Amino acid sequence: MKINRETGRVAQNGFESMQFDLQEALMNVDTCIFAFHKKVPLSQVCQFSSFHTIIENLRRARKIHIIDLEIRTGMQYVLMMQTIVSGDEWHIQHIKITAVGTRSESKIKDTCKNLADFAKTMNITFSFKVVMVADVLDFKIDLLELDGEEKVAVYAPFILSTLIVKPNRLECLMREIRKINPCVTVITEVEANHTSPAFVDRFTEALFFYGALFDSMSDCLSDDDLNRKVMESIFYGHCIRNIVAAEGDERTIRHIGVDIWRKFFQRFGMLEIELSDATLSEANLLIDNFKCGNSCSLLVNGGGFLVEWKGVPIFSVSAWKFI
Template sequence: MENLYKFGEFNFSAVEDKLSSSNDIFWETKKLTEIKSVQFSVAENLGDFNGNESLCSNFGFFQDYPSHEDEFLLSTDQQKYQDYETFDNLQFDMVNFDEQLCPTKVLPLCDIENDRQFYQTPLAPVEILKNYGKGFKKLLLPDEGKILHPVNDFGLVTNNQNERKLSTADIMKVAGTRFIQSSSESASSGLILNHPFGFSFSGLSDGEKEDVSLAESLLACAEKVGYQQFERARFFLPQIESLSSKTGNPVKRVVHYFAEALRQRIDRETGRVSVKNMQKAESLFNPEEDTKDLNPTLLAFIEDLPFCKISMFTCVQALIENVKDAKKIHVIDLEIRKGLQWTILMQALQSRSECPLELLKITGIASGNIDTSKQIVEETGKRLKDFAKSLNVPFSFEIVVVSDLLHLREDHFKIDSEETIAVYSQYALRNKIQQSDQLETIMRVIRTINPIVMVVIEIEANHNSKSFVTRFIEALFYFSAFFDCIEDCMKGDEENRMILESKYFGHGIRNTVAEEGVERKSRNVKIDVWRAFFSRFGMVETKLSMMCLYQAELVAKRFACGNSCTFDINGECLVIGWKGTPINSVSVWKFI
C-alpha cells in the first residue's frame, strides 16, 4: 500500500505514444479475431424497446433487468423550457486516503517546455500508418443473437455483392495503403499482396478513386512537413486545395481543413506568417469557453449526432446503479455547462420506488473568469431547480467557482456525512492535460472527498504526441469519422453543419496540426493513458454493467444513423465509435 500512491514522473505524451498505438499492421485482418466478444443485449429479458418511437419518449433506466413495467416515461404535457425542451424530455428505459502516503509534489503531465517537435526518421510515416490498427477493428451488432462480433473492415467495403460505399475513414485507409505501397522499401517483401486493394483501384467507383488520390496527396504533403521539407510540401498544396472543398463530400471537406492546417504550419515554420499573428488569429475563438454555454450549433450537434447522448445516457445509468440505495445523492460535476444530463437523472430518480429520494444535490464546478463563469452556472442551476420542481424532485444546487483550479479545495464543497457522493466528468479532464498542475489538484481533491464512484466521458483519440506525423494521422482518421457522421446525420447545406465543421472542427484540426507548445491545446489521449494516470491516485476501473451497454445500444437505435455506431469493450470501459473508428470512451472508476 505504501508504494501504491507514490507518484512517479508522468508524461502524457510519452505514455500516449507508448500505449495508444496498435502493433497490428492494419491489413493483417487475422488478428481481428482476438477482440473480445461481448453480449450486448439480452433480448428475451429486456422487453421490446426496438420500435420507432422518438428519442424523447421511450427511454428508461434500470436497477435490474427490465420488463415493460420498468419503463420510466413522463407525460407529454410537462413544462417545456425554451431551447432545451428536447433535452428536458429525454427519458429512459431506465476508502479514505492517507495524505501522508501521497507526496504533495506536483508532477508535469504535459511538459510544454520540452514539447519540441519530434521529426521523423526515414520511413517513419509509413510505419505509423502500418501501426494504426486499433481504429480499424470494429464490433457490429447483428440483428440475431445480440452478440458483438469482430469483423474485417475491408471485407465489408470490398464485397461487390453488398455494393457497400466506402466511408470517409475507409477512403483514408485505402489512401494510406497505397501511400505505403509507393513509399515503403518493404514493397518487395510481398506484404502488399495480402492487401485486397493492391496497387490497383479495383472495385472503387470513379468518385472514390478521385477521393483516394486526393487523400494520398494529403498524406504525401504531411510526410514532407514531417521531414521539414517545407518547399516540397508546399508543392502539393495548390492541387489539394483546388480539388478539396468545404462544401463537397466528406472526404473533400476534411481534406480541405487539413490542407488549410498544413499551409498554416508551413507558413509558420518558414516565417511567412509570424507566430504572434497566428496566435492572435487563433485567440479570436476559444472552444473551451465557447462550449460552456449552448448555441444553436452545439444544440444541433447534441441533437443530431449520436455520441453525446449515448455517452450521457450510459453514464447516468452507471450513476443510477451505484447510488441505488442512497436517499441523499450528491453529484459533483467537474464541468457543468448546461447540465443536460441532470434532467435525465431527475426523471430516472423520480420513478424510483424502493428507495425514495430525500435529496438530489448537484455541485457544479467552474473556473476562469469568475463573473462570467458564475453567471453561466447560476443560469444552469436556476433551470435545473425549475425542472426539479416540476417533477417534485427534492433538489439543491451548489456552485464552486475558482479563477484557477489550483485554488480548488475540499472545503469548497458542502458535504453532508449522510450523502452518497459521485463525480461526473464529461470532457472536463482533456482540457487540463496541458495544465498538469491543475489536473493534479482536481484529482487530489476528488480523492480526498472519496466519492463512491466517478464516471468519465473522454475523447478516444491520440492528439498529444510530440511526433507531428503521428498526430496528423491520428487526427485525420478521427476527424474523417466525424465528417462522415455529419454527412449521414445532417443536411449538406445546413448552416449548423457549416459552422460545426469550419468553426469547431476546423479549429481543432488547425490546433492539432499547425500549433506547437503552449498554443497546442487540443491534447486528447486514449483510455490507456487515463488508466495509467488514474492508477496513481488509487483508482480502479469498474466493469460497465449489461444495463449500461444496453442503454448505449438503445440510444443509438433512436438515431436514423444509429446503425453506423459501433461499440467496443476496451478493458472495462465502453468505446463508442463511428463505423469502427473510436470517438468517445465511457469509463467508471472507484477509489481503493
C-alpha cells in the first residue's frame, strides 16, 4: 500500500475506501474476536487482572458502580458476578454498570440486557445505564447518575490509545474522569510504540509487535481456523496497514508504552496503585490453563505489569487513583 501510494499507482483516497470496507467487514467479526479471546490467553489475562483489581478495591462496598468505556461482550462482568456470589466476604446490595459509547448502541444495549438477565439467575440486584455520545467531547459527569452511597470504579480497556490522534478529546475525557474521582481506574493498553513519524521506525516496531501476536495465533489456533484468518486478515491486517502505510491524519492507530502513559497521567494528579500479589498469582494460574500458556508471561513493571508473548510485551495493565 505505501509503495503503491508513493509511486502513484493508487489514488490518495485509496486508503479511505479501504477503511470504509473494513468498517463494513467488522460488523460480522464479533463472534471471531470472542472465539479468539477464548483460545489465546493474552487478552483474557488483561481482562481477568483488571477485574480482580477492581473487585479488590470495591470489596467492602454495599453498592458498586462501574463506568465502562468499552464494554464489548461484557463477559468480564459475568466472571465478576460469579466471584461475588462465591465469596462469603461480599455483602453487595446493588451493582450498577454504566456503559459509555460513541457507536454500536444496539450492541451495547444487548450486552447490558444480557448481563441483567444473568444477574437475575444469580439473585444479584443489578441495573445498567447506556450513555451514548456523538463525540467524546460530549461526555460529561452529569450523564452518569452518580449516587453518593456508591463506590465507583472506571474501566478503560484499549480506549485511550484510540484518542492519541485527537489529543483534545483525550484530555477532555481525562478531566471528566478526574471529576468522577473513582476509587480506582483500571487501564489496559497496547504496549508498543507506533507513533514515530519515521516510516522505518514504525515498520520495525510493527514487525516485532505483530510478529509476536501472529505467533500467538499460530501456537493457539490451527492454520485453517476461521477465527484466526479473520483476525489476521481483517482485524490486525487493518492495524498493520494503518500504522505502516498511512501518513498524517490518515494514521489513526497509534500506540504508546506504559511509561509514556505514566507521565501523561501525572498531569491529572493520578497515583499508580500497585497490583496485588494475589492478582499476579491468579493471573498466572489462568495462563497455566492454556495449552500454549508457557509462551505467555507477566512482567512486573512499576505498579502494574506487562503481558508478554515469548518475551515481547503486548499489553499493559495498570491501576490508578486521583490524589
